[in-house]
Amino acid sequence: MFNDERLYGLMAILKGYGSVAVAFSGGADSSLVAYAAYTALGDAAQAVHISSQTVPKRDSEDARKLADEIGIKMITLDVDILDDVCFSDNPPERCGICKAISMAEVMDHAGRSDITEVADGAVIDDLSDYRPGHGVADKLGIKHPLIEAGLSKKDVMELLEILGLSSTGKAPSPCLASRIPYGQAITSLKLKKIDLMENIVRGYGFRIVRVRLYETTSGELIGVLEVNDVKRALYLWDELKEMDPDVRILLDPEGYRMGSMNEVLTSP
Numbered sequence: 683m684f685n686d687e688r689l690y691g692l693m694a695i696l697k698g699y700g701s702v703a704v705a706f707s708g709g710a711d712s713s714l715v716a717y718a719a720y721t722a723l724g725d726a727a728q729a730v731h732i733s734s735q736t737v738p739k740r741d742s743e744d745a746r747k748l749a750d751e752i753g754i755k756m757i758t759l760d761v762d763i764l765d766d767v768c769f770s771d772n773p774p775e776r777c778g779i780c781k782a783i784s785m786a787e788v789m790d791h792a793g794r795s796d797i798t799e800v801a802d803g804a805v806i807d808d809l810s811d812y813r814p815g816h817g818v819a820d821k822l823g824i825k826h827p828l829i830e831a832g833l834s835k836k837d838v839m840e841l842l843e844i845l846g847l848s849s850t851g852k853a854p855s856p857c858l859a860s861r862i863p864y865g866q867a868i869t870s871l872k873l874k875k876i877d878l879m880e881n882i883v884r885g886y887g888f889r890i891v892r893v894r895l896y897e898t899t900s901g902e903l904i905g906v907l908e909v910n911d912v913k914r915a916l917y918l919w920d921e922l923k924e925m926d927p928d929v930r931i932l933l934d935p936e937g938y939r940m941g942s943m944n945e946v947l948t949s950p
Contacts, residue, residue, distance in 0.1 A: 689841055692831040693722040699799040699825065701726040703792040705785065706756065707737075708745030709855060711803030713752070713847055714838050715827055719801070720754040729756040730791055730800075732784045734763040735873050736857040740881070751848060759787045769859075770868045776859060778818040785822050801825040807835045853890045854940070861894050872903075875926060879905060882925045886918055890938045895929070905929045908938040 696702060696719045704719050706712045706729035719727035729752075731745045742758070749756035761784060764770045769779045785800065792800050802819055804826040819826070828838065858873045876893050883891045890910040897903055907922065909915050915922060915933055923931045 686841065686844065688831065688833060688837055689718060692718045692827055692833065695827045695830050696727070696801070697722040699723070699801070699827075701797045702799045702801050702825070703728050703730045703757075703788055703795070703797045704754075705788050705800065705802045705824075706731045706745055706749065707803070707855075708741055708748050709803065710838050710842055711805055711828060711835070713748055713803075714833075714841055714845075715801055715803050716749065716754050717752050717845060717847060718827070720752055725755070726797075727754055728795070728797065729754045730788045731756055731758045732761055732787065733758050734761045734784075735870055736763055736780070736859045736868075738855065738858060738877050738880075741855055748848060757791060759791060761787055764868065764870060772859070772862060772864055772866055772868050774864050776864070776868075780857070780859070781818045782822070785819060785824055789822065799825050801827050804829055805833055805835050805838060861892060863894070863896055866897050872897075875903070875929060876905075879925050879929070879931075883907065883909065883922060886914075886922070888914070892938055894934075903929045905931045906934050907931060908934045908936075910938050912937045 692714070696715075701723060702719050704712060704716045704727065706716055708731070712729075716727070716729045729745075729749050731742065733742050746756060763780060763783060766779065766783060769776060769783065773779075788800050800823075802824050804819070805828045809829070858876050859868050861876050862868050862872060872895055876895050879893045880891045883893070888909045888911060892908040894906040894908065895903060896906065905926070907915065912933065912935060919933065922933075925931065
């Protein structure tokens with residue numbers, strides 16, 4: 683193993699937990715935590731993946747491959763998140779509600795398995811963004827080993843690259859519900875449409891894709907496409923605008939930007 687104080691510091695924190703269930707999405711942050719936890723604790727560490735209607739199937743598949751690559755045992759818990767109307771009504775605190783439901787499942791599993799701690803993949807960058815789920819995790823007693831170690835997203839990506847894990851360079855993939863504006867109902871149909879459309883766009887070679895799905899008062903669905911290459915999207919527009927006959931597709935000229943659906947929370 684290479685010599686890097688950042689990784690050794692993270693491992694020391696995790697070793698101090700005794701045993702840990704890592705809330706494992708398969709993304710970069712939770713992958714580093716899972717790797718460090720397994721290296722520090724061996725079989726006393728588990729990766730726990732939540733599967734729900736808001737999680738793209740490709741993410742669950744990637745999580746399984748990454749767990750196998752790391753060597754850590756992965757447990758998948760199926761959660762019907764839409765069964766909770768507090769979540770499906772889509773208030774601004776939606777992420778906090780989801781975090782409470784999901785983490786309760788992980789904590790229940792940890793309790794049944796005699797695991798002492800539950801950890802997530804929050805990084806210090808998250809402290810400056812609108813993250814209602816982070817406060818919920820704090821109240822539940824969820825550990826944030828990357829924050830304890832003082833690690834940023836940049837640190838995570840550098841460490842993953844040195845480790846050679848396949849999650850290196852993987853585009854961020856927040857839950858599908860984050861594509862639906864606050865106050866508009868989250869339904870299984872909308873989530874399936876978003877997942878399908880984003881997969882179609884990725885098939886054209888775009889690395890980062892978001893389809894923000896709006897429902898008008900008349901019931902019309904409008905999909906606003908955000909991508910990392912707007913010029914290329916314009917070149918392919920005749921194909922992209924027809925990807926779902928039930929959705930009117932528009933292109934955001936500003937392209938992809940993280941957390942664009944949260945702009946309404948801070949706009950005057």
